[in-house]
Amino acid sequence: MMEIWIPILAVTVIGLICAVGLAVASSVMAVKEDTRFTELRECLPGANCGACGYTGCDGYAKALMEPGTKTNLCVPGADGVAKKIAALLGVKAEEVVEKIAVVQCAGTCEATSVKAEYRGIESCAAAKLFYGGKGSCIFGCMGFGDCARACPQNAIRMRDGIAFVIQPRCTGCGICAQTCPQKIIEVVPDIIRTEVICSSYHNGPYTRKVCSNGCIGCKKCEKECPHGAITVKDFLARIDWDKCTGCGDCAAVCPTGAMVYGDFSGVHKKKARKAEAQQSALKSE
Numbered sequence: 001m002m003e004i005w006i007p008i009l010a011v012t013v014i015g016l017i018c019a020v021g022l023a024v025a026s027s028v029m030a031v032k033e034d035t036r037f038t039e040l041r042e043c044l045p046g047a048n049c050g051a052c053g054y055t056g057c058d059g060y061a062k063a064l065m066e067p068g069t070k071t072n073l074c075v076p077g078a079d080g081v082a083k084k085i086a087a088l089l090g091v092k093a094e095e096v097v098e099k100i101a102v103v104q105c106a107g108t109c110e111a112t113s114v115k116a117e118y119r120g121i122e123s124c125a126a127a128k129l130f131y132g133g134k135g136s137c138i139f140g141c142m143g144f145g146d147c148a149r150a151c152p153q154n155a156i157r158m159r160d161g162i163a164f165v166i167q168p169r170c171t172g173c174g175i176c177a178q179t180c181p182q183k184i185i186e187v188v189p190d191i192i193r194t195e196v197i198c199s200s201y202h203n204g205p206y207t208r209k210v211c212s213n214g215c216i217g218c219k220k221c222e223k224e225c226p227h228g229a230i231t232v233k234d235f236l237a238r239i240d241w242d243k244c245t246g247c248g249d250c251a252a253v254c255p256t257g258a259m260v261y262g263d264f265s266g267v268h269k270k271k272a273r274k275a276e277a278q279q280s281a282l283k284s285e
Contacts, residue, residue: 036088040064043084044074047152049173051075051099051187064089072096076171098190099172101155101165103147105184106197106213106258107140109161113210125181136210139182139200147176147185193246194239198258201234215258221250 040061048056052073054063063069064085071085072094079096086093118127118134124142132138141162148156148163155169156176163176163185177185184199196215200207204216217235229243230250237250237259248261 036065037061039088040085043077043081043088045077045081047076047171047173047175049076049152049175050178051172051174070094075099076173078171099174099187100167100170100190101172101174101176101185101187102195102197103141103163103165103185104195104197104199105139105141105162105182107135107137107162107211108213111211111213112137112140112161128181137200137202137207137214139184139202140211141184142182146179146181150175150179189241191246192239192241192244194244194248194251194259194261196237196239196258197260198236201236203235207235213257216256218255220253220255221259224249224253 041057044057044061046057050056052060052075054060054073060073064071071089071091072079072082074081074085075096075098077096078098079093082096083093113136114134115136116131116134118130120126120130122144124133124144124146127133127142127144133140133142135142143158143161143163145156145158145163148158152173152175153169153171155166155171157164157166165176172187172190174187177183177187182199188195198213198215200211200214202210202214204218207214207216215236217232217237219232221237222230222232226247226249227243227245229240229245231238231240246261251259251261
């Protein structure tokens, strides 16, 4: 009988020793969970757009727990999210530089021509593989709406053959720019007032032939700019935002309309300005 109980007791004692050892080890080596991660993650909008420079909202939330990470990197969340983050971390809130997507192509159905008929998958990425697309300008918008389908805010529509951004809806997340195979969508600070809506590197005569709205590299804008903010390289005008004051002189002399002047402010600041105007109106009554 003892021959049976001795092994049983030995196994039981060993089991108890192991259990105690594991309990002690789990207590000593336990990694305390930082509850700030969950709270920070709840502050973020969940767009997972990557505009902050991190791998989605989870990546940004983890980075925020490290000293030195800026609180104003969530563009879709705007100042409201930045203030919540700052309050949780006990730091001063930083102002978010709002951004908005701009389609740098004005090659509408009327302005440009078609070089071939495309009957494949209705996707910009697929059409690009077909000799650079159906359009005569290989740098222009494909017009099949990959960006519109990718936009989480439903802020892009296909209009007259090209993508069109509905500015009051755009949060500047940048998903459309990442999706576009032509790389003609630029996410810019909403402080800008002038933009080149063309991405063609064709020479002037060829551009005139294939698109009446394209930049022809005439350099009129470059000569007209009083601040030296515009340079024309490879038949395409480029703007130095650090020098540009938004005077609009360049757009006024552009012969094709490739240089446009307007209000590129996004949804948050437009709402803020509207609210301020309403408050001012109430005070004046």
